[in-house]
Amino acid sequence: MMKMKYMKSRIIIILFMLGMFASKAQYDPSFTQYMFNEMFINPAYAGSKDAMAVNLLHRQQWVNFPGRPITTTFSLHGPLMNNKMGLGLSVLNESIGKLTRNLVYGSYSYRVKTDKKGTLALGLNAGFENQVNKLSELKATDQGDVQISQNTPSMIAPNFGFGLFYSTKKFYAGLSIPRIIDNSYMFTNGGSFKQSMKFNVQTFTYYFTIGRVFEVNEYLKIKPQAMVKMVENAPLQYEMNVNFLIKSLIWAGLSYRSGSNVSVILGVQVNPQFIVSYSYDYGLNAIQQYSQGSHEIALGYVFSYKHKKVITPRYF
Numbered sequence: 001m002m003k004m005k006y007m008k009s010r011i012i013i014i015l016f017m018l019g020m021f022a023s024k025a026q027y028d029p030s031f032t033q034y035m036f037n038e039m040f041i042n043p044a045y046a047g048s049k050d051a052m053a054v055n056l057l058h059r060q061q062w063v064n065f066p067g068r069p070i071t072t073t074f075s076l077h078g079p080l081m082n083n084k085m086g087l088g089l090s091v092l093n094e095s096i097g098k099l100t101r102n103l104v105y106g107s108y109s110y111r112v113k114t115d116k117k118g119t120l121a122l123g124l125n126a127g128f129e130n131q132v133n134k135l136s137e138l139k140a141t142d143q144g145d146v147q148i149s150q151n152t153p154s155m156i157a158p159n160f161g162f163g164l165f166y167s168t169k170k171f172y173a174g175l176s177i178p179r180i181i182d183n184s185y186m187f188t189n190g191g192s193f194k195q196s197m198k199f200n201v202q203t204f205t206y207y208f209t210i211g212r213v214f215e216v217n218e219y220l221k222i223k224p225q226a227m228v229k230m231v232e233n234a235p236l237q238y239e240m241n242v243n244f245l246i247k248s249l250i251w252a253g254l255s256y257r258s259g260s261n262v263s264v265i266l267g268v269q270v271n272p273q274f275i276v277s278y279s280y281d282y283g284l285n286a287i288q289q290y291s292q293g294s295h296e297i298a299l300g301y302v303f304s305y306k307h308k309k310v311i312t313p314r315y316f
Contacts, residue, residue: 047086
């Protein structure tokens with residue numbers, strides 16, 4: 001009985017911290033298969049596939065944990081003007097406890113050939129975020145707490161960002177700040193709801209990504225990748241993963257997120273244009289005691305433009 005009470009108290013504390021973090025800080029969802037969500041963190045990625053591409057990613061984090069994050073994202077992008085420009089659209093829906101977030105961003109990139117093999121792109125994105133915190137659905141200990149029982153604060157706020165992306169057929173590197181404005185809300189001492197939009201360099205999240213494909217032989221290719229997230233006055237976060245493409249059909253890999261989890265990744269390259277991938281995360285923190293890990297499914301498809309065919313898998 002004491003153990004159950006202790007577990008419930010731990011869950012309540014963690015959920016409270018998640019809610020406070022979501023309402024008062026600028027943050028981005030984390031994906032194990034972030035390579036399928038690259039345009040959301042770097043607008044310069046738009047048009048990099050040399051053909052129209054769509055991606056769908058769904059993540060169930062900390063399964064069986066009450067109020068766990070559930071995130072779905074969709075992206076569509078492609079090149080224009082003989083690959084000199086790229087346009088894209090990113091949509092994201094996320095729920096954490098009683099908090100719901102919806103983000104919609106448009107992305108633009110200007111692409112320059114640096115040599116016969118490489119392309120450097122400068123990207124900009126702009127959009128808005130809708131955030132709703134359904135406090136009225138919470139069960140308050142104090143029945144007279146008006147802030148809880150009668151409040152459903154909602155926020156709609158704009159944002160924008162920029163990035164750089166360099167790529168060849170077998171290598172890429174990106175640097176970006178996808179969200180410039182720090183959008184937040186809080187309750188004042190009088191109990192009213194207050195929304196805040198600030199331009200604060202200290203809240204910027206910097207992303208650096210890098211990856212390469214190595215051809216061992218005709219049956220095996222190795223694709224190591226890494227992502228680093230930097231925020232002032234916060235610990236450096238990084239993710240590293242390595243994937244193996246076997247006979248141009250099966251993707252298998254491992255991933256590590258600093259201080260958070262280790263993951264296994266398994267995918268099928270159905271054909272050069274279509275990939276289906278799944279990942280499972282095992283947590284390295286206390287939450288793993290109360291959950292069954294995290295699951296993520298990714299779908300990616302690259303279209304052909306008119307009579308131009310995509311004849312090789314899109315590695316990045």
